[in-house]
Amino acid sequence: MSTTEEIDDLRKRLQYLEDRTAILDCVMNQSRGHDRHDTELMGSVYFEDGVDEHGPTVKTGPEYGEWANAAHTAVFEDHLHNVTTHTCEIDGDTAHAESYVIGAMRAKGGKIVSLMGGRYIDRLERRDGVWKIALRRCTIEWMMNGDTSLLKSGAVAGFIKGTWDKTDVSYQRPLSMDGAPVSRW
Template sequence: METENENAINQLLDRQAIHDCLVRYSRGVDRLDRELLLSVYHPDAIDDHGMFVGGPEEFADWVIPMHTSMHLSQQHVLMNHSCELDGSSAHAETYYMFVGMNRQGPPVSISGGRYVDRFEKRDGRWAIAHRVCVRDWILTDEAVDPDDPAAYTAVKGGLPAELAMLMASATPSTRDRTDASYARPLVISNERLEAADRA
């Protein structure tokens, strides 16, 4: 039987493995490192990034060319982090700040939000099973519509209508218990997956 100390140590190891996975995500996406990026997800994971909803391979195919074409460099900085362990699953909320050196338009884009994740431990490995990227703010000279998640992203203008609709229906940031960070278990809805297929 596991002692209280052994249990505490195992929980600390689990928390560290989850945090290491989150840091690998930032490094992978900022270095445009496909292999490193894929290492943070289980193969059947779903990532809802607002204007993208799909699996890890498709996400890498979308996010790496997007950042390559839009930015000279970028950083996804991780900040506040909470993690609730529940056996072989965990729910985490991690604040991020994004800064990108733009190829066109304003020299710099700055925005912030949260990664809301359901992690699962499979065969001794913690990785993301479901992720929702919630956008909370963006540095801008214009007032934004608080009910439009698309207003909080640096990717603007020229979006096909279907993609703009997908982004507009993304999970909003709320300041109450309807926020995605309270969902247990966190699951990407079939409606979002179907909307992504149409886009």
């Protein structure tokens, strides 16, 4: 293999890694936006004409965040969307990704948490050099409820409690012990 061929091969492999990283960041930023109720971040991962299908609810990507926040606020005190297994096939400026998600949603009143397992099935596109979601379809594979009384037992006393806004400690820059006060259990 000539030096030119080696450099071309390295460029292709580097581009693939950059694309995979951008796609995974897109998927993860949507989940982070969900859990912090950051509609700006949530909307930023969809194209203006992007579509999100969550069960019977179909919204354009940019409007999905406001709808999801209102729906979650009505019934949950907090939630976490944990993306686990992630696969992705890239074909030029189009990618198809499957991301497994485990969602934990603590009901109003804080006594019950629902755990859900599902998948995000995404078609992503690169437009003007940026990867975003063009279509997301969601599955739910299983669901269960559990008791959250352990949270009130003192076992987690003193731990930081997340917030649904940009006062959450994850937004603090630079992260320090002297930053804004945090909510604690």
